[in-house]
Amino acid sequence: MGENEPDSILVVTPHPDDSESGAGGTIARWCAEGKKVVLVVCTNGDKGTSDRSIKPEDLAKTREIETLNAGKVYGLAEVVFLRQPDQALEDSEDFREQIVRQIRTHRPRILLTAEPERRYLRHRDHAVAGRVALDAVFPYARDHLSYPEHLEEGLEPHRVEEVWLFRADEPDTYVDVTDYFETRQNALHCHLSQVGPRSKESDERSRARLAEIGEKYGVPLAEQFKRIKVFR
Numbered sequence: 001m002g003e004n005e006p007d008s009i010l011v012v013t014p015h016p017d018d019s020e021s022g023a024g025g026t027i028a029r030w031c032a033e034g035k036k037v038v039l040v041v042c043t044n045g046d047k048g049t050s051d052r053s054i055k056p057e058d059l060a061k062t063r064e065i066e067t068l069n070a071g072k073v074y075g076l077a078e079v080v081f082l083r084q085p086d087q088a089l090e091d092s093e094d095f096r097e098q099i100v101r102q103i104r105t106h107r108p109r110i111l112l113t114a115e116p117e118r119r120y121l122r123h124r125d126h127a128v129a130g131r132v133a134l135d136a137v138f139p140y141a142r143d144h145l146s147y148p149e150h151l152e153e154g155l156e157p158h159r160v161e162e163v164w165l166f167r168a169d170e171p172d173t174y175v176d177v178t179d180y181f182e183t184r185q186n187a188l189h190c191h192l193s194q195v196g197p198r199s200k201e202s203d204e205r206s207r208a209r210l211a212e213i214g215e216k217y218g219v220p221l222a223e224q225f226k227r228i229k230v231f232r
């Protein structure tokens with residue numbers, strides 16, 4: 001990273017709204033601080049509804065628009081849709097190559113993704129997205145002989161310094177998001193198809209959750225993560 005370049009972060013979210021619910025205050029804070037944040041959305045989210053009148057393909061389109069709207073609220077540098085199938089994300093060569101490509105393209109210092117190893121109740125797509133993102137960081141994105149065709153396209157190997165996991169079973173790092181609650185809620189409620197419009201009640205629920213985490217760390221509102229130092 002050059003001295004005048006902003007710190008850069010790649011967020012790998014299994015479904016379009018997970019990054020908002022899992023780390024929205026942190027993403028809002030990073031963007032406000034001038035960091036370059038790129039969002040990679042793994043699945044098309046076309047199974048995320050209880051409304052039987054919505055066609056999956058229409059839902060997928062709606063969710064892309066919702067995600068782009070949330071991106072504008074934060075001021076994301078870019079949003080990339082990988083359009084893998086919802087509830088059918090696999091640890092495949094194809095998906096791994098997509099993540100390695102995004103790492104080598106955007107060259108982040110930090111990669112933020114979902115905890116892959118939750119013990120009991122977990123969404124399978126989250127487990128796969130988190131695992132593949134970690135595998136992509138080490139060793140695939142580092143080694144020039146992994147996906148050597150990338151070199152021909154000018155995509156050099158890249159070492160991500162840290163991986164941060166949201167919804168982690170054993171968090172060890174927090175971010176004070178007190179000043180970014182408004183932005184977090186506005187971004188979260190761009191996902192109208194998932195969480196409905198913003199309301200006093202939804203704000204109270206979110207605030208209570210973030211306050212419970214904040215209490216652990218001595219700040220009003222916080223989000224917490226498992227932080228893995230990979231390369232220095």
Ligand SMILES: [Zn+2]
Nearest residue numbers: 014015018123
């Ligand atoms: Zn999800």
